[in-house]
Amino acid sequence: MAENNPSIFDVIILGASGFTGKYVVREALKFLNVPNSPLKSLALAGRSPSRLSEALNWAASPHLPPKIPLLTADTSDPNSLARLAAQAKILLNCVGPFRLYGHPVVEACVESGCDYLDISGEPDFMERMEALFHEKAVEKGSLVISACGFDSIPAEIGLMFHSKHWAGSSCPNSVDAYLSLESDKKIVGNFGTYESAVLGVANADKLMELRRSRPKRARPAIPGPGPAKGSIIEHQKHLGLWALKLPSADSIVVRRTLSTLTENPHGLPGVNETPEHHKKREAFWSSMKPAHFGVKLATKSLLGLFPVIMLGIFIGLLSKTSLGRWLLLKFPSFFSCGWFKKKGPSEDQVASATFKMWFVGHGYSDSSLASQGSKKVDTEVITRVSGPEIGYLTTPIILLQCALSLLNDRENLPKGGVFTPGIIFGPTDLQERLQDNGISFDFISKKALPT
Structure with a gap:
């Protein structure tokens, strides 16, 4: 269903209709509103609501898809990303290559103070985001953690x-x-x-x-x-x-x-x-x-x-x-x-x-x-x-478990900043x-x- 009224979602998956994104959606559905899972609300985001709907149907198959909000956002439209980040506790970014499309997404998350996880394995992107946004992320209380997939x-x-x-x-x-x-x-x-x-x-x-x-x-x-x-x-x-x-x-x-x-x-x-x-x-x-x-x-x-x-x-x-x-x-x-x-x-x-x-x-x-x-x-x-x-099964498993660990343990993690996954998740479960x-x-x- 299309979502008109802004809400705060535990997790928003950006790029949910992409090759990897739809597998991330399938993995997320396993933990949505199930006992002992901190994932109580989920939304999908991308450029095309119809493609998001197709991805949700594929991910839920053979069951009927749950009623999950489908949000329109484009990495070339900063206003759409700002609206998206304002509705998320955690944004999972599956839109790569990240050197081409990741910067505005990180910027929107840092400005809004929501947490950001992605599946990038691109050193240039990761180190550039640290150089550009670490201090602001600390100030705003936004954890920015790349490489939350098979890399690394x-x-x-x-x-x-x-x-x-x-x-x-x-x-x-x-x-x-x-x-x-x-x-x-x-x-x-x-x-x-x-x-x-x-x-x-x-x-x-x-x-x-x-x-x-x-x-x-x-x-x-x-x-x-x-x-x-x-x-x-x-x-x-x-x-x-x-x-x-x-x-x-x-x-x-x-x-x-x-x-x-x-x-x-x-x-x-x-x-x-x-x-x-x-x-x-x-x-x-x-x-x-x-x-x-x-x-x-x-x-x-x-x-x-x-x-x-x-x-x-x-x-x-x-x-x-x-x-x-x-x-x-x-x-x-x-x-x-x-x-x-x-x-x-x-x-x-x-x-x-x-x-x-x-x-x-x-x-x-x-x-x-x-x-x-x-x-x-x-x-x-x-x-x-x-x-x-590694790309379509292990990476979604890892990304979702990082998000669940973050939801479950947020008060025990740093206020904000741009970090590698190891220094954040090492002492967690x-x-x-x-x-x-x-x-x-x-x-x-x-x-x-x-x-």
Whole structure:
């Protein structure tokens, strides 16, 4: 139904009729007005009420759709975004690429004081929003948290889970995440992810310029030497995987979280924090052990890395010119060897896909060993995060659980500001929420290494 009278909704989903948005709607309906869920009111927003209605019908199928307000808003119309933000406790933004469409949405949320979550994996957008809006968001009481999807919650919460297994005086030096995508059908990625990658490489110089213009962030004290450069391609025999080093948004987001933690060793206090949560937050962060972190894409065969290598070469060569970008975005299937298509994956392809992210940490059985210059790492810890297809199933699960955690625990979280998800959700129950909704966190092994 169309909504004429402004109300305050717990959650508004912007871009609800898009490829990812409709899956977010389907996930949200599971928690709307059910026992023990803080989600009591929901609205959908986008440019076309008819498309929003179609998305709601699809998301509710085979049941009749609930009576949910459908709100008209366009990222090119600041007034419509201001009206939208004024009606939301939390706005979930599914309209990407975020470097093209995200700025006015963040601005509207900050001005209104509502909270903002998105599924961006675009470092330039995330860091630019922090530079532009952090102070105003603190003042207005608006929490702005990007990367609340597959980028970068599995990496962030997965690293925190991994850190728990370095008990006592033991400590990690480096943790590498090996991401393996699996399916008994052809894996087809989200075109929005592909477009964001093309534009990200095309504008890499602007990100470097932004970073040079800002004060340097604190660096965590990580025991032992910096990580060796290593080879681009690696055979991880223990896991049975071939791996390719990636320039990953996940590693950038993790570094930003660790910098914030270095500047705030006990984390960020809540706006009206309970004594219990204060104690829980300080205990959580005091046990967190930072490490050098990187991400590698992994496959079971060396040949499986070929499409990724070719895509990287094509994007590197063509993204710097307007003609090259046009070709890349016009023919994604050709340049990605079929990995990305404009129409996206079929329902069967989505349902059959899964992911595993292996966290392989190397460090010291006792942190005092790290100060001995020639002493090599002597301990290996392996943990794993796993779940369903990353773009249309895992991402909506994560985004909704972040929103529910925010609704449920808002007084224990900071008043406002632009932050990474890890520093906000680390001490909350988000890991348990994800575990209850199909995303597993598992301890695999711990062993001594020959020295």
